[in-house]
Amino acid sequence: MRPEDLRWLREVLPAPLVEGITGVHLRRSGFLCLSCRGRGFCGKPKCPVLLRAEALARTGKRLSSRIWGSSPPSVFVGRLGYPRVYVGPMLPPYLGDTSLLDTPENWTDKSVEEIVAFRSSLVRGKKRERVEAAKGGSRLVEVLQEMAMGEQPVEAEILLSKRPSSFLTVGEEIPPMGPSAPLRELKISYVKTNRVMERIFYDGDLRAQEAVIELxxxxxxxxxxxxxxxxxxxxLKERRRLVPTRWSITAVDSILSEELVEELKDFD
Structure with a gap:
């Protein structure tokens, strides 16, 4: 990463904060942001890029290659390189009740600054896995599946191959993301799984659409x-796959919206 890539941030953020950012990834939709530099060209009351930069820098400055914390629980499945994608746990570098960090349903009374801080505090450990690993054969995927069924925060420790990188992605459609690094090892404590979800997990004959509606x-x-x-x-057991997080959001929303629309049609 060239020093000049961070030059514009140094002009608008305190030097100690900029030191916590590794570099900048610029998307096509982010060119206006580079010209604006927090002056409000987009019409938003607060610059989303600067909010993300501040939150990301604060998290990145205090990290090492070993992270111990309470996952909300939260997991991540990337889409780049499909069908061999990055997967891994997400957790903040501290213990406690962190469920709020990855439960958007409880953010209605939170400020934009708080929400950005929630998302930016989650450190991602990542490792490549084939999407077919959802059917079995990968210990990492099995542990992540257990976490995904958890009802409460899960104490976890991740060992990374290096100190997490805090890259700021500049673009209108980019959600806040925390630091990340390749995952070497994941250890978790006891996971209290949701009973309904666990039953559905072991039901290899139940279609995904039916499972989503039942849950x-x-x-x-x-x-x-x-x-x-x-x-x-x-x-269905033999058709299970890892699904990139963005795609899973779209799929679940589509299944539920279609179901609710059908209900409305039958409403008298």
Whole structure:
């Protein structure tokens, strides 16, 4: 990463914060941000890029290659390189009740700054796995599936191959993301899994669409259903796959919206 790539940040952020950022990834939609530099050209009351930069820098400055914390629980499945994608746990570098960090349903009364801080505090350990690993054969995927079915935060320790990199991605459609690094080892404590979700996991004859609807009817938050969907926990056993997080969000939303629309059609 060239020093000049961070030059514009040094002009708008305190030097100690910029030191916590590894570099900048610029998307096509982010060129306006480079010209604006926090002056409000986009019309938003607060610059989303600077908010992300501040939160990311604060997290990145205090990290090492070993992270011990409480995962909300949270897991990540990337889409680049499909069908061999990055997967891994997400956790902040501290212990406690961290469930709020990855439960959007509880963010309605939170400020933009708080939400950005939530997302930026989650450190990602990542390792390449084939999407078919959802059917078995990968110890890492099995542990992540267990975490995805968890009802409460899970104490975890991750050993990374290097200190996490804090890259700031500049673009309008990019959600806040925390630091990341290749994963070498993952250890977790006891996971209290959701009983309904666990039963569905072991039901290899239940279709994914039916599973999503049943979980929604049982009162499980949509964000938790999306997380489990991404880890290939639902569906016919031989057809299960890891699903990139973005795709799982779209799939679950589509299944539930179609179901609810059909209900409305029958409403008298």
């Amino acid at each position: 929604y009817r049982s009162g499980i938050p949509v964000s938790k259903i999306q997380r489990a969907f991404s880890m290939g926990i639902f569906g």
